[in-house]
Amino acid sequence: MNLRQLGYFVRVAEMHNMTRAAETLHVAQPALSQQIALLEEELEVRLFDREPKGVRLTAEGELLLRHAHTILRQVGATRSILTRTAGDVVAGSVSIAMASSTARILALPLLRAVKRQYPAIVVEIVDIPSADLTLMVQQGRVDFSLSPDQEELNDLVTQPLLVEEILLLTHPGVHLPKGPVPITELARLPMILPRPPNKLRMRIDYAFMNARLTYNLFAQASTSAILIPSVVEGMATTILPYSAAYREIHDRTIVPRHLDPSLSREIRLCFNKNAPVLPAVEKVMELTRTTVSTLIESGHWRYCTLV
Secondary structure: OHHHHHHHHHHHHHHHHHHHHHHHHHOHHHHHHHHHHHHHHOOOOOOOHHHEOEEOOOHHHHHHHHHHHEEEEEHHHHHHHHHHHOOOOOOOOEEEEEEEEHHHHHHHHHHHHHHHHOOOOEEEEOOOOHHHHHHHOOOOOOOOOEOOOOOOOOOEEEEEEEEEEEEEEOOOOOOOOOOOOHHHHHHOOOHHHHHHHOOHEEEEHHHHHHOOOEEEEEEEEEHHHHHHHHHHHOOOOOEEHHHHHHHHHHOOEEEEEEEEEEEEEEEEEEEEOOOOOHHHHHHHHOOOOHHHHHHHHHHOOOOEOOO
Protein backbone atom coordinates (compact mmCIF):
# COMPACT_ATOMS: atom_id res chain seq x y z
CA MET A 1 0.00 0.00 0.00
CA ASN A 2 1.35 3.43 -0.93
CA LEU A 3 0.23 7.03 -0.73
CA ARG A 4 -0.77 7.15 -4.39
CA GLN A 5 -3.10 4.18 -3.90
CA LEU A 6 -4.60 5.83 -0.82
CA GLY A 7 -5.15 9.05 -2.75
CA TYR A 8 -6.81 7.13 -5.58
CA PHE A 9 -9.00 5.26 -3.11
CA VAL A 10 -10.16 8.48 -1.42
CA ARG A 11 -11.04 10.09 -4.75
CA VAL A 12 -13.09 7.09 -5.88
CA ALA A 13 -14.86 7.04 -2.50
CA GLU A 14 -15.72 10.74 -2.86
CA MET A 15 -16.87 10.49 -6.48
CA HIS A 16 -18.70 7.13 -6.14
CA ASN A 17 -17.64 6.44 -9.71
CA MET A 18 -14.42 5.05 -11.21
CA THR A 19 -14.71 6.87 -14.53
CA ARG A 20 -15.34 10.31 -12.99
CA ALA A 21 -12.57 9.74 -10.42
CA ALA A 22 -10.14 8.80 -13.20
CA GLU A 23 -11.00 11.98 -15.09
CA THR A 24 -10.32 14.22 -12.08
CA LEU A 25 -7.08 12.35 -11.33
CA HIS A 26 -5.99 12.54 -15.00
CA VAL A 27 -5.30 8.81 -15.18
CA ALA A 28 -6.77 6.11 -17.40
CA GLN A 29 -9.78 4.38 -15.90
CA PRO A 30 -8.27 0.85 -16.33
CA ALA A 31 -5.10 1.98 -14.52
CA LEU A 32 -7.17 3.38 -11.66
CA SER A 33 -9.23 0.19 -11.41
CA GLN A 34 -6.01 -1.83 -11.33
CA GLN A 35 -4.61 0.22 -8.44
CA ILE A 36 -7.83 -0.22 -6.45
CA ALA A 37 -7.77 -3.96 -7.17
CA LEU A 38 -4.15 -4.18 -5.99
CA LEU A 39 -5.07 -2.33 -2.81
CA GLU A 40 -7.96 -4.71 -2.15
CA GLU A 41 -5.70 -7.69 -2.83
CA GLU A 42 -3.03 -6.45 -0.43
CA LEU A 43 -5.53 -5.68 2.34
CA GLU A 44 -7.47 -8.89 1.62
CA VAL A 45 -10.82 -7.08 1.79
CA ARG A 46 -13.33 -5.72 -0.70
CA LEU A 47 -13.39 -1.93 -0.45
CA PHE A 48 -16.18 -1.19 -2.93
CA ASP A 49 -19.39 -2.82 -4.05
CA ARG A 50 -19.74 -2.39 -7.79
CA GLU A 51 -23.16 -1.10 -8.86
CA PRO A 52 -24.67 -0.28 -12.30
CA LYS A 53 -24.12 3.47 -11.89
CA GLY A 54 -20.94 3.49 -9.83
CA VAL A 55 -19.43 2.10 -6.65
CA ARG A 56 -20.38 2.10 -2.99
CA LEU A 57 -18.05 1.71 -0.01
CA THR A 58 -18.23 -1.52 1.95
CA ALA A 59 -17.95 -1.48 5.76
CA GLU A 60 -14.22 -2.16 5.36
CA GLY A 61 -13.99 0.66 2.85
CA GLU A 62 -15.67 3.07 5.28
CA LEU A 63 -13.09 2.13 7.92
CA LEU A 64 -10.18 2.63 5.53
CA LEU A 65 -11.58 5.98 4.38
CA ARG A 66 -11.48 7.35 7.94
CA HIS A 67 -7.84 6.34 8.32
CA ALA A 68 -6.87 7.37 4.78
CA HIS A 69 -8.01 10.96 5.30
CA THR A 70 -5.97 11.16 8.51
CA ILE A 71 -2.87 9.61 6.93
CA LEU A 72 -2.92 11.87 3.87
CA ARG A 73 -3.49 14.99 5.97
CA GLN A 74 -0.63 14.08 8.31
CA VAL A 75 1.73 13.41 5.41
CA GLY A 76 0.85 16.78 3.88
CA ALA A 77 1.38 18.54 7.19
CA THR A 78 4.70 16.76 7.74
CA ARG A 79 5.92 17.85 4.32
CA SER A 80 5.03 21.45 5.16
CA ILE A 81 6.92 21.25 8.45
CA LEU A 82 10.02 19.69 6.88
CA THR A 83 10.18 22.11 3.95
CA ARG A 84 9.55 25.32 5.86
CA THR A 85 12.30 27.89 6.19
CA ALA A 86 14.78 27.73 9.04
CA GLY A 87 13.74 29.09 12.40
CA ASP A 88 10.59 28.55 14.41
CA VAL A 89 8.10 29.60 11.70
CA VAL A 90 4.82 27.71 12.08
CA ALA A 91 3.65 26.35 8.72
CA GLY A 92 1.16 23.87 7.36
CA SER A 93 -2.40 23.43 6.18
CA VAL A 94 -5.33 23.60 8.62
CA SER A 95 -8.93 22.79 7.73
CA ILE A 96 -11.90 23.89 9.84
CA ALA A 97 -15.51 22.81 9.41
CA MET A 98 -18.33 25.06 10.58
CA ALA A 99 -21.97 25.73 9.86
CA SER A 100 -22.74 28.48 7.34
CA SER A 101 -24.24 30.72 10.05
CA THR A 102 -21.01 30.56 12.08
CA ALA A 103 -18.79 30.92 9.02
CA ARG A 104 -20.59 34.09 7.98
CA ILE A 105 -19.47 36.07 11.02
CA LEU A 106 -16.26 34.25 11.99
CA ALA A 107 -14.48 33.09 8.83
CA LEU A 108 -13.05 36.39 7.57
CA PRO A 109 -11.89 37.74 10.98
CA LEU A 110 -10.23 34.38 11.66
CA LEU A 111 -8.50 34.31 8.28
CA ARG A 112 -7.21 37.85 8.84
CA ALA A 113 -5.87 36.88 12.27
CA VAL A 114 -4.10 33.79 10.92
CA LYS A 115 -2.50 35.64 8.01
CA ARG A 116 -1.36 38.42 10.32
CA GLN A 117 0.29 36.14 12.90
CA TYR A 118 1.12 32.97 10.93
CA PRO A 119 1.47 33.82 7.23
CA ALA A 120 2.93 30.38 6.43
CA ILE A 121 -0.29 28.62 7.52
CA VAL A 122 -2.87 27.89 4.83
CA VAL A 123 -6.42 27.75 6.24
CA GLU A 124 -9.30 25.93 4.58
CA ILE A 125 -12.83 26.81 5.74
CA VAL A 126 -15.33 24.03 5.07
CA ASP A 127 -18.88 25.41 5.22
CA ILE A 128 -21.31 22.48 5.64
CA PRO A 129 -24.63 21.69 7.37
CA SER A 130 -24.32 21.19 11.12
CA ALA A 131 -25.40 17.54 10.92
CA ASP A 132 -22.24 16.68 8.94
CA LEU A 133 -19.66 18.46 11.10
CA THR A 134 -18.91 15.63 13.52
CA LEU A 135 -18.53 13.06 10.75
CA MET A 136 -15.96 15.27 9.00
CA VAL A 137 -13.85 15.35 12.17
CA GLN A 138 -14.24 11.63 12.86
CA GLN A 139 -13.22 10.75 9.30
CA GLY A 140 -10.14 12.95 9.51
CA ARG A 141 -11.34 15.13 6.64
CA VAL A 142 -10.87 18.30 8.72
CA ASP A 143 -8.60 19.15 11.63
CA PHE A 144 -11.35 20.52 13.85
CA SER A 145 -14.90 21.81 13.75
CA LEU A 146 -17.07 24.40 15.45
CA SER A 147 -20.13 22.27 16.15
CA PRO A 148 -23.45 23.36 17.66
CA ASP A 149 -24.86 21.31 20.53
CA GLN A 150 -22.25 18.58 20.12
CA GLU A 151 -22.72 15.68 22.53
CA GLU A 152 -19.76 13.92 24.12
CA LEU A 153 -18.34 11.05 22.01
CA ASN A 154 -15.51 8.66 22.80
CA ASP A 155 -13.36 9.72 19.85
CA LEU A 156 -13.94 13.48 20.17
CA VAL A 157 -12.49 16.20 22.35
CA THR A 158 -15.11 18.93 22.73
CA GLN A 159 -14.38 22.35 24.22
CA PRO A 160 -17.21 24.86 24.87
CA LEU A 161 -16.75 28.22 23.14
CA LEU A 162 -19.99 30.19 23.34
CA VAL A 163 -23.75 30.04 23.75
CA GLU A 164 -25.80 31.99 21.22
CA GLU A 165 -29.48 32.83 21.31
CA ILE A 166 -31.70 31.65 18.47
CA LEU A 167 -33.85 34.47 17.10
CA LEU A 168 -36.87 35.02 14.93
CA LEU A 169 -35.67 36.93 11.87
CA THR A 170 -38.30 38.89 9.93
CA HIS A 171 -38.65 41.45 7.18
CA PRO A 172 -39.16 44.99 8.59
CA GLY A 173 -42.66 44.95 7.12
CA VAL A 174 -43.77 42.10 9.38
CA HIS A 175 -45.67 43.64 12.30
CA LEU A 176 -45.66 41.77 15.59
CA PRO A 177 -46.50 42.72 19.20
CA LYS A 178 -43.64 44.15 21.24
CA GLY A 179 -41.60 41.78 23.36
CA PRO A 180 -40.61 38.15 22.82
CA VAL A 181 -42.68 36.41 20.16
CA PRO A 182 -44.69 33.45 21.54
CA ILE A 183 -44.65 30.20 19.63
CA THR A 184 -48.39 30.52 19.04
CA GLU A 185 -47.68 33.67 17.02
CA LEU A 186 -44.96 31.89 15.06
CA ALA A 187 -47.41 29.25 13.91
CA ARG A 188 -49.20 31.76 11.67
CA LEU A 189 -46.06 33.12 9.97
CA PRO A 190 -44.75 31.63 6.72
CA MET A 191 -41.29 30.27 7.48
CA ILE A 192 -38.25 29.13 5.56
CA LEU A 193 -36.24 26.81 7.81
CA PRO A 194 -32.97 24.87 7.77
CA ARG A 195 -33.37 21.65 5.85
CA PRO A 196 -33.12 18.46 7.93
CA PRO A 197 -31.00 16.79 9.09
CA ASN A 198 -30.02 19.89 11.04
CA LYS A 199 -29.57 20.32 14.79
CA LEU A 200 -31.29 23.70 14.89
CA ARG A 201 -34.21 22.34 12.87
CA MET A 202 -34.52 19.54 15.44
CA ARG A 203 -34.78 22.19 18.19
CA ILE A 204 -37.48 24.04 16.25
CA ASP A 205 -39.44 20.87 15.50
CA TYR A 206 -39.31 19.84 19.16
CA ALA A 207 -40.50 23.28 20.35
CA PHE A 208 -43.54 23.15 18.06
CA MET A 209 -44.27 19.52 18.91
CA ASN A 210 -44.06 20.30 22.62
CA ALA A 211 -46.55 23.16 22.12
CA ARG A 212 -48.76 20.86 20.02
CA LEU A 213 -48.55 23.26 17.10
CA THR A 214 -47.47 23.01 13.47
CA TYR A 215 -45.54 25.68 11.63
CA ASN A 216 -46.41 27.20 8.29
CA LEU A 217 -43.49 25.89 6.21
CA PHE A 218 -42.97 28.00 3.10
CA ALA A 219 -39.65 26.41 2.09
CA GLN A 220 -36.49 24.85 3.49
CA ALA A 221 -32.82 25.18 2.55
CA SER A 222 -29.50 23.80 3.72
CA THR A 223 -27.60 27.11 3.74
CA SER A 224 -27.96 30.61 5.13
CA ALA A 225 -27.15 31.89 1.64
CA ILE A 226 -30.74 30.99 0.72
CA LEU A 227 -32.50 31.42 4.06
CA ILE A 228 -31.38 35.01 4.68
CA PRO A 229 -32.15 36.50 1.22
CA SER A 230 -35.62 34.94 1.44
CA VAL A 231 -36.27 36.95 4.59
CA VAL A 232 -34.81 40.14 3.07
CA GLU A 233 -37.16 39.72 0.10
CA GLY A 234 -40.12 39.40 2.47
CA MET A 235 -41.00 35.90 1.29
CA ALA A 236 -40.87 34.31 4.74
CA THR A 237 -39.46 34.51 8.25
CA THR A 238 -36.80 32.22 9.65
CA ILE A 239 -35.31 31.09 12.96
CA LEU A 240 -31.53 31.41 13.13
CA PRO A 241 -28.79 32.93 15.31
CA TYR A 242 -27.64 36.53 14.93
CA SER A 243 -24.43 35.36 13.24
CA ALA A 244 -26.37 34.19 10.17
CA ALA A 245 -27.77 37.66 9.43
CA TYR A 246 -25.56 40.15 11.24
CA ARG A 247 -25.00 42.28 8.13
CA GLU A 248 -28.70 42.47 7.29
CA ILE A 249 -29.59 43.24 10.91
CA HIS A 250 -27.03 46.06 10.91
CA ASP A 251 -28.46 47.37 7.62
CA ARG A 252 -32.00 47.05 9.04
CA THR A 253 -33.19 44.86 6.20
CA ILE A 254 -33.89 42.14 8.78
CA VAL A 255 -35.36 42.59 12.26
CA PRO A 256 -34.30 40.18 15.06
CA ARG A 257 -36.88 39.19 17.69
CA HIS A 258 -36.56 37.14 20.87
CA LEU A 259 -38.60 33.95 21.11
CA ASP A 260 -40.89 32.76 23.90
CA PRO A 261 -39.90 30.22 25.03
CA SER A 262 -36.31 31.18 24.27
CA LEU A 263 -34.00 28.97 22.25
CA SER A 264 -30.20 28.83 22.31
CA ARG A 265 -27.34 26.63 21.18
CA GLU A 266 -23.82 25.98 22.39
CA ILE A 267 -20.93 26.06 19.94
CA ARG A 268 -18.05 23.71 20.75
CA LEU A 269 -14.59 23.35 19.27
CA CYS A 270 -14.21 19.66 18.42
CA PHE A 271 -11.24 17.60 17.28
CA ASN A 272 -10.38 13.92 16.94
CA LYS A 273 -8.98 12.45 20.14
CA ASN A 274 -7.01 9.85 18.19
CA ALA A 275 -5.29 12.26 15.78
CA PRO A 276 -2.15 14.21 16.72
CA VAL A 277 -2.62 17.97 16.99
CA LEU A 278 0.12 19.46 14.84
CA PRO A 279 1.64 22.87 15.70
CA ALA A 280 -0.21 24.73 12.94
CA VAL A 281 -3.54 23.24 14.05
CA GLU A 282 -2.86 24.14 17.66
CA LYS A 283 -2.07 27.75 16.72
CA VAL A 284 -5.24 28.12 14.65
CA MET A 285 -7.31 26.63 17.47
CA GLU A 286 -5.87 29.24 19.83
CA LEU A 287 -6.60 32.02 17.35
CA THR A 288 -10.14 30.73 16.90
CA ARG A 289 -10.78 31.06 20.64
CA THR A 290 -9.20 34.52 20.70
CA THR A 291 -11.12 35.72 17.65
CA VAL A 292 -14.44 34.48 19.02
CA SER A 293 -13.73 36.24 22.31
CA THR A 294 -12.81 39.49 20.55
CA LEU A 295 -15.93 39.45 18.36
CA ILE A 296 -18.23 38.90 21.34
CA GLU A 297 -16.57 41.32 23.75
CA SER A 298 -16.47 44.08 21.11
CA GLY A 299 -20.21 43.69 20.49
CA HIS A 300 -19.75 42.61 16.88
CA TRP A 301 -21.15 39.13 17.62
CA ARG A 302 -24.33 39.88 19.56
CA TYR A 303 -26.93 37.82 21.39
CA CYS A 304 -24.32 35.38 22.69
CA THR A 305 -22.02 34.82 25.66
CA LEU A 306 -18.61 33.22 26.09
CA VAL A 307 -18.46 29.93 27.96
